[in-house]
Amino acid sequence: MGDIWMQITPANNWIYVANPEAVVEIFNRRHEFRRPLQLYGMLDIFGANVATTEGSAWQIQRKITATPFNEYNNNRVWVESLRQSKDMLQWWLSHHTSGVRSTAKDTRALSLNILAYVGFGRSYPFHGAFSMSETSYAVSFRDSLSVVLDNALLTLAIPPSILRLPIFPKSWSRVGWAIKTLKEHMMTWFLDEQSRFSQGKRGTGTLMSSMVDASETITRDPAHTSPKHESGQLQHRKEGITVDEIFGNIFVYYFAGHDTTASVFTYAVLLLAANPECQDWIAEELQHVLPTEDNEAWGYESKFPRLKRCLAVLLETIRLYDPIPGLPKWTGEGERLLQVGDQSLVIPPRTMVLPSLMALHTLPRYWGEDSLVWRPSRWIIPAASLETEGPVDLGTQLEKESILVPVKGTYFPWSEGQRNCPGKKFAQVEFVAVMANLFRDHCAQPIPMLGESQDHARQRLFDVVNDSQLRLLLQVRDPSSVPISWARRQTAGLDYCRDTVE
Numbered sequence: 001m002g003d004i005w006m007q008i009t010p011a012n013n014w015i016y017v018a019n020p021e022a023v024v025e026i027f028n029r030r031h032e033f034r035r036p037l038q039l040y041g042m043l044d045i046f047g048a049n050v051a052t053t054e055g056s057a058w059q060i061q062r063k064i065t066a067t068p069f070n071e072y073n074n075n076r077v078w079v080e081s082l083r084q085s086k087d088m089l090q091w092w093l094s095h096h097t098s099g100v101r102s103t104a105k106d107t108r109a110l111s112l113n114i115l116a117y118v119g120f121g122r123s124y125p126f127h128g129a130f131s132m133s134e135t136s137y138a139v140s141f142r143d144s145l146s147v148v149l150d151n152a153l154l155t156l157a158i159p160p161s162i163l164r165l166p167i168f169p170k171s172w173s174r175v176g177w178a179i180k181t182l183k184e185h186m187m188t189w190f191l192d193e194q195s196r197f198s199q200g201k202r203g204t205g206t207l208m209s210s211m212v213d214a215s216e217t218i219t220r221d222p223a224h225t226s227p228k229h230e231s232g233q234l235q236h237r238k239e240g241i242t243v244d245e246i247f248g249n250i251f252v253y254y255f256a257g258h259d260t261t262a263s264v265f266t267y268a269v270l271l272l273a274a275n276p277e278c279q280d281w282i283a284e285e286l287q288h289v290l291p292t293e294d295n296e297a298w299g300y301e302s303k304f305p306r307l308k309r310c311l312a313v314l315l316e317t318i319r320l321y322d323p324i325p326g327l328p329k330w331t332g333e334g335e336r337l338l339q340v341g342d343q344s345l346v347i348p349p350r351t352m353v354l355p356s357l358m359a360l361h362t363l364p365r366y367w368g369e370d371s372l373v374w375r376p377s378r379w380i381i382p383a384a385s386l387e388t389e390g391p392v393d394l395g396t397q398l399e400k401e402s403i404l405v406p407v408k409g410t411y412f413p414w415s416e417g418q419r420n421c422p423g424k425k426f427a428q429v430e431f432v433a434v435m436a437n438l439f440r441d442h443c444a445q446p447i448p449m450l451g452e453s454q455d456h457a458r459q460r461l462f463d464v465v466n467d468s469q470l471r472l473l474l475q476v477r478d479p480s481s482v483p484i485s486w487a488r489r490q491t492a493g494l495d496y497c498r499d500t501v502e
Helices: 020-028 037-043 055-065 071-093 103-120 141-150 152-157 170-198 207-220 243-273 276-289 300-306 308-320 394-400 424-439 454-466 496-501
Strands: 004-008 013-017 336-340 343-347 351-355 442-446 468-470 474-476 484-488
Touching (some): 013 020, 020 351, 037 152, 037 243, 055 207, 055 243, 071 103, 071 300, 071 424, 071 484, 103 141, 103 207, 103 243, 103 424, 141 170, 141 243, 152 170, 170 243, 243 276, 243 308, 243 424, 243 454, 276 424, 276 442, 300 424, 308 424, 424 442, 442 454
Antiparallel strands (some): 336 343
């Protein structure tokens, strides 16, 4: 079909773009190709937020809500991810014989617990295959948040006050009450943080604390008040964000960070279980960078930057299985000129323009003839100097490896431009920490059916992964259909995983 094509529907015309240069131009011309707020309005469950605002309102929201994404919190993400994934691994090891069918549910629980800790300072123990009754009502913060996020379609489609009406099924009412309970928890912690700020006490560094601090600081800064009115009196217009907007932004970050991260974890774990060679490949790096089993000795600042192969697994998984396969833009009321290759095209008014991430991430002219193959090693570049030197030890080789920088416009894992995802480093740190805990000393394999070879079981697992569906996000349709067995690695030789599972 070429690099650009149109889909005509009764509601809107959609133009899909798979030309890297044109897509970069679309992101750069943010005033002409705007975010279609009409599609994002459903995210205003608790209040306006960075996903549902434009212009100066968005700038203030972005400035305030980006403050928690810093190295202090990245370290907290690292520590909590190691703790949670250690407990998850023990749960999986306890089901070695029968295998684990709850990979998707467990990674959702893992992601939720990490977000609860970093967002509100609440630490919860990991419980495998956690599931509440369809009719039981959530009381705790964690349970309320879990119900809301696990029922995202219902949460986004119907106002919570409507969901609680007795005319609807009890399962719907349960979601409505979970939203109400979640807001009550957030209000309690908001008032605590606001009181602490007014007393001049040090912040806790959580997502809530950082947003309250940033908003209150901007509000009280004279530089952020409006200029004098014609009468000469100063207009004290607050430039912070409201409590509802703080709650709205926290929900959006939780919604975006939880579901996308859990989806990527599920894909990565299943793909690695089907690929023992790749498990061995990242184990080489993990054994070198993390010489001790004690993960409390794995310092974030000294270890995370060196785990490039683990990061490559994340980058490759998102390349082929991006939870968000498109980033829609809107032309508004005016025509837009767009250069696509050697053609100058006129995009009509009121047209949706969708950079097609799936197409861009798999273009053979940039990613090679095997662009549809999941191969994390494509992201690792050996040091050029090693090509001319004599034999070098594995440690030197690993330390000199670097991450591939894709051709501009061919890879958008965390969006692009001013509205890129501020949680990029957060997600990378969380993923790498979990991979380190899971695969340094252990390996995974699919359990074959009666009479089935291990190779056939791996291919069956690949087929399950590729049987994906797009709901709110891209996800594996039936991740529980193949049980995964976890075992400790052997310590001799390089083919740790194959020595163990064959």
